[in-house]
Amino acid sequence: MTFVKITEQPSLYNDLENKSVHELLIDINNEDKKVADAVEKAIPAIEKLVSEIVPRMKKGGRIFYIGAGTSGRLGVLDASEIPPTFGMPPTYVIGLIAGGDHALRNPVEGAEDDMAAGWRDLEAHGANELDTVIGIAASGTTPYVVGGLREARRRGILTAAISSNPDSPIAQEAEIAIEMIVGPEFITGSSRMKSGTGQKMICNMITTATMIKMGRVKGNKMVNMQLSNAKLVDRGTRMIVEELGLDYEEAKRLLLLHGSVKKAVDAYRGGE
Structure with missing residues (x-):
């Protein structure tokens, strides 16, 4: 053929x-x-x-x-x-x-x-x-x-x-x-x-x-994305605001402290 x-x-x-x-x-x-x-x-x-x-x-x-x-x-x-x-x-x-x-x-x-x-x-x-x-x-x-x-x-x-x-x-x-x-x-x-x-x-x-x-997404969100620019930091912060009901500045502080949305949310819920 x-x-x-x-x-x-x-x-x-x-x-x-x-x-x-x-x-x-x-x-x-x-x-x-x-x-x-x-x-x-x-x-x-x-x-x-x-x-x-x-x-x-x-x-x-x-x-x-x-x-x-x-x-x-x-x-x-x-x-x-x-x-x-x-x-x-x-x-x-x-x-x-x-x-x-x-x-x-x-x-x-x-x-x-x-x-x-x-x-x-x-x-x-x-x-x-x-x-x-x-x-x-x-x-x-x-x-x-x-x-x-x-x-x-x-x-x-x-x-x-x-x-x-x-x-x-x-x-x-x-x-x-x-x-x-x-x-x-x-x-x-x-x-x-x-x-x-x-x-x-x-x-x-x-x-x-x-x-x-592999567990790299939660719901429909990129909770493990790299925080490589201001846009992504803002996106991650808003994810945490939505997930935890925190104000924007506190959510941003948590995000930058822990380095990812997932780690920030897990730490907060774990009784930081």
Whole structure:
């Protein structure tokens, strides 16, 4: 059976340079509307993955995203948002991109074509059987991701793949295949568009659901967020006001004393 890349098929639109700005934006938006439906179809696989991640993470396991280009950048982005949002150390969710951090802003020639580099990068972080490796590649064929998943799985590490083509090579290498079939891109082959949007949505779902199950959210609030700027201090203070019925200044004093909403509330209720 021949592997067909839907992501490379011709756009449903043509003569883009002759369209008005309004027409271009409407057409892009119409294509973007398809992404959420494609992600919805992948929820059973996402649910299975999160259910496997949580018990591993409770034992000290980590999530590794591996990808190249846009896919790699989105993994790094999601990982970088975990400490400020949930107050988890940056060692719990790690994004690895082919070519290293330099590739976040610049193309690195040939980096994604190195089949052995994915595992080398994982090995440098001491990846082990408690960890989870999630390969991201819209095409599903990126050698950096294929090789990393293959070696991780061979060593007994939980593996998952996020791709936009059915039955892709990375899906075949992973235990859990998350296939988000968004169809041809608005600009033919530009997988930073619908595929990238869907990848971001799925990464959000994976880590947000995992962090909630790890106890990093109370009710619907980010009670463990880092207090890294005035906006977040104000947000945390208002959470404590709402939770404990204190005045604003006392709530702020407690927050700054204890360093997080959760710690402040627990200390107050514990009879500070």
